[in-house]
Amino acid sequence: MAIEKTYYSLEADKHLVCHKCGVHLVKGNAVFEYLDNAFPVELPVCPVCGFVYVPEELAMGRVLSVEKVLEDK
Amino acid sequence: MTDHFKERSTRNYHQKQLFTKEELEQREKLCKYEDPPFCSAACPLKLDVKTMLKEVSEGNFEKARSCLEHISSFPEILSYGCDAPCTKKCRRNELDATVNIPGIERAIMHYSMAPKGKGLLKFRKRQKIGIFGTELFTLVLAAELANKKYPLTFYTEANDVEDLLNRCIQLPQDISDRQIRIIRSLDMKICFKQKIDDAFFEEERKQYDIVCAAETFKKEKTDPVTLCDSRNAVFPADEKRYGKVLQAFFDARRAAVSVERLAQNLDPHNTRPAEGETESHLFTNLNYIPEEPAIPENGIYSKEECIKEASRCIQCECVECFRGCAYLRAFKRYPRILTREIYNNTGIIMGDHMMNKAMNSCTLCGQCTVTCPNGYDMAEICRLARENMVDTQKMSLAVHEFALLDMLFSNQEGFLCRKQPGYDTCRYVYFPGCQANGIAPLTVYKTYQDLMNRVEGGVALLLGCCSVIAKWAGRKELYEEQIAFLKEQMQSLGNPVMIAGCPTCKTSLQENFTVKGLWEVLREIGLPEEYKKINEEVIVHDACGARSDPDTQEEIRAIAREIGCQLKETKWSKDLTGCCGYGGLVSYVNKEVADLMAEDCIKEDKEHTYLTYCMACRDRLYRQGVKAVHYTELLYDQKADDMPSLSQKRKNRLMLKQKLMKEVWKEESMEETIPFTYECSEEVRNKMEERMILESDLIQTLLNYRENHAAVYNEADDTLTATHRIGNVSFWIRFREKENHYTILSAYSHRMTVRIR
Numbered sequence: 001m002a003i004e005k006t007y008y009s010l011e012a013d014k015h016l017v018c019h020k021c022g023v024h025l026v027k028g029n030a031v032f033e034y035l036d037n038a039f040p041v042e043l044p045v046c047p048v049c050g051f052v053y054v055p056e057e058l059a060m061g062r063v064l065s066v067e068k069v070l071e072d073k
Numbered sequence: 074m075t076d077h078f079k080e081r082s083t084r085n086y087h088q089k090q091l092f093t094k095e096e097l098e099q100r101e102k103l104c105k106y107e108d109p110p111f112c113s114a115a116c117p118l119k120l121d122v123k124t125m126l127k128e129v130s131e132g133n134f135e136k137a138r139s140c141l142e143h144i145s146s147f148p149e150i151l152s153y154g155c156d157a158p159c160t161k162k163c164r165r166n167e168l169d170a171t172v173n174i175p176g177i178e179r180a181i182m183h184y185s186m187a188p189k190g191k192g193l194l195k196f197r198k199r200q201k202i203g204i205f206g207t208e209l210f211t212l213v214l215a216a217e218l219a220n221k222k223y224p225l226t227f228y229t230e231a232n233d234v235e236d237l238l239n240r241c242i243q244l245p246q247d248i249s250d251r252q253i254r255i256i257r258s259l260d261m262k263i264c265f266k267q268k269i270d271d272a273f274f275e276e277e278r279k280q281y282d283i284v285c286a287a288e289t290f291k292k293e294k295t296d297p298v299t300l301c302d303s304r305n306a307v308f309p310a311d312e313k314r315y316g317k318v319l320q321a322f323f324d325a326r327r328a329a330v331s332v333e334r335l336a337q338n339l340d341p342h343n344t345r346p347a348e349g350e351t352e353s354h355l356f357t358n359l360n361y362i363p364e365e366p367a368i369p370e371n372g373i374y375s376k377e378e379c380i381k382e383a384s385r386c387i388q389c390e391c392v393e394c395f396r397g398c399a400y401l402r403a404f405k406r407y408p409r410i411l412t413r414e415i416y417n418n419t420g421i422i423m424g425d426h427m428m429n430k431a432m433n434s435c436t437l438c439g440q441c442t443v444t445c446p447n448g449y450d451m452a453e454i455c456r457l458a459r460e461n462m463v464d465t466q467k468m469s470l471a472v473h474e475f476a477l478l479d480m481l482f483s484n485q486e487g488f489l490c491r492k493q494p495g496y497d498t499c500r501y502v503y504f505p506g507c508q509a510n511g512i513a514p515l516t517v518y519k520t521y522q523d524l525m526n527r528v529e530g531g532v533a534l535l536l537g538c539c540s541v542i543a544k545w546a547g548r549k550e551l552y553e554e555q556i557a558f559l560k561e562q563m564q565s566l567g568n569p570v571m572i573a574g575c576p577t578c579k580t581s582l583q584e585n586f587t588v589k590g591l592w593e594v595l596r597e598i599g600l601p602e603e604y605k606k607i608n609e610e611v612i613v614h615d616a617c618g619a620r621s622d623p624d625t626q627e628e629i630r631a632i633a634r635e636i637g638c639q640l641k642e643t644k645w646s647k648d649l650t651g652c653c654g655y656g657g658l659v660s661y662v663n664k665e666v667a668d669l670m671a672e673d674c675i676k677e678d679k680e681h682t683y684l685t686y687c688m689a690c691r692d693r694l695y696r697q698g699v700k701a702v703h704y705t706e707l708l709y710d711q712k713a714d715d716m717p718s719l720s721q722k723r724k725n726r727l728m729l730k731q732k733l734m735k736e737v738w739k740e741e742s743m744e745e746t747i748p749f750t751y752e753c754s755e756e757v758r759n760k761m762e763e764r765m766i767l768e769s770d771l772i773q774t775l776l777n778y779r780e781n782h783a784a785v786y787n788e789a790d791d792t793l794t795a796t797h798r799i800g801n802v803s804f805w806i807r808f809r810e811k812e813n814h815y816t817i818l819s820a821y822s823h824r825m826t827v828r829i830r
Contacts, residue, residue, distance in 0.1 A: 015789035020782045034825040036082035043827070044785075050829045053785045053794070059805065059823045060764075067824050071469035072426045073083040 012044035021048040035070050077551045087465040091419040103447040104409035105354045110389035112159035114353035117323040118144045129383035138185040146216035152178035154318030164357050169364050172386050176370040180379040195222045200336040206287025209241040209321035210309045217329040225261040283335050299331045299341035356446040357389040394441040399669035404431050408449045419461045432458045434663040438617035438652035459547025473546035475765050476658045483507040483538035487726035490562045493531040498567045500530025506575035507538040509688040511722030513713030514729035516705050523601045533566045539578040545658050577618030592628040604708045610639040615650035616687035629686045643677050655689035671697045720768040751815040766820045774806045
């Protein structure tokens, strides 16, 4: 099986806990989607409920710049 | 109904031509920025006088010389003998006196060195050329063709090079010496001491592919363009338009083109460049140019004199639109090129649309159409381009979504349509406009109270948006839906005459309704009694919505005078006014340009109070740091909010609606209460404003969190971060929770969706 490309990888901070499930977040496979484009990424996720955490630096940095590029496509 | 807020796909392959080729050309040709300056247009040799003088004024004599070298092999002869038609067309003639272009040329040749090296490597041509006879035309032509690497034989009666030059032109000794050196360096065979009569000419010409000859050998009329006779020999022109020297150079230039075409076995008429003097339609505004007397030339100019004289050149260019428009200045493109780039942008099917930001950064205010001597309408082009991009699903929803949702908020939650109590039909309906409702709700309230009391026939009320926002965003369908909605509401009121509080609303609504300006009505019924007497000099900042509406501009001035203001007019008064940056939704798309626009409105004077008649202008100019006041604030002695946030504007609209319903129509409205309290620091509020996150988004996110408890807890700083997707945006709020109270630490958002895989 082909190894799927990951565009971005972020280690889960050991202090992050899923408020609902009470378990620590782990690095998990997630996908960003926008305007019919998908980007596989690795983000902190809750292993129980699947909550994906997008930190502020990521949202206002990389995510925002990719959004802007796609918006002009 | 179409879902206007469904995100598009980047995988759409639609395309729709913005303009036909003819329409594009028609629009583009109004912009004369690229027309040559008058001096160059008058020069048959197309000397780039403007660049040459610019270089001299900066002391770059070598670079200036290259402009001269570019047009001729003998620039020095030209500088001494040219009759300078350029000086007759110099615009400085209208101010004081022409720039002494030939004098500067002589100084350039005097103070600079001849270029070293032979330039680009050129391949030797095959066609043999014979040049017969001694005159300046044949000499200049020989030099031109020799430099183009034609194998060339020059037949002359002269004994040597010096004699050859003397027979062509009489020059001072030092100049003559330099020209002799140039002739000697030319790669051509010169046959001296030839007795060239007709028989010799007829015999010798047989061995050449192309023949050029002096006037004396001309036996018939030559073609006025190609200078060729019926046997395709090239001669000086029959018609002499310039002095001897310039005419010889001009003829040689044209003859060289004919020789090139003949050498390629082409008709000499084929694809010739523009030749001779042309007419320029460049507009040079002399109002900004101070008088400066010419420097007299005694002998050769000294370097300093020459620089000073060259500095007198006004560097003709048409920048009328740039003077007023911060948008054009920011994108550093004059309208023709901007139009072409925007046109190309709309034609891109796949790939990056580099000009999206440019087309969305025009305030559509129409100032360029007034400042441009030819009435170039950049606003219309940008608006049509936006519509085109929306039609082909290439326009990102992200750029205008916030503003469009704000419009829908005004026409839904914030909307109110009521007849004046006690009236079955009303003669008028007051339409304050969404910006006035959001920025100055209490002023609007007082205005409506006054209109109800004093206007005969009843005044209904319509709180909403005129829908120009959808038009600005290029969303035609949404605009039409909103207009249909307003028409329905107007019908329910019995189609009264609208009293628009805002000049932009007035212009926009006039397309579908009968509209009067509030200012007109107030002038008819007289000003309210409680107005605040102002004894101050103020500047009326005209609204771009009132451009080409002198009645409105005058009514406002009359009101201002009546309340005691003395008026100061600026360069940008009335029709020339610039937009405050709100128009065209630029403040949402390109904050930098919007701020530059606002700054432009006030740059001439930051001391006086700016009296506005559009609430958006009042808000934006105030934010720019000057005293700005809307005339209704003075008339009703009721201040607008200073710098309300995006959330506050929405709250104001709701508050105004509720206050009116309660106090005028005695209806209790349901006020939504939230089951918790929250606090935000100034810093967080600023961040939210910058990121266009509303307090309602924050509340929705917290409500969602309270319901499903989905959040991330950070043990390190004891904070929670919750998320909620509203429409096309995911909002994230970081906070601390204490029972029913939330301390907000940060707020951010993104449009991408995220899920696990």
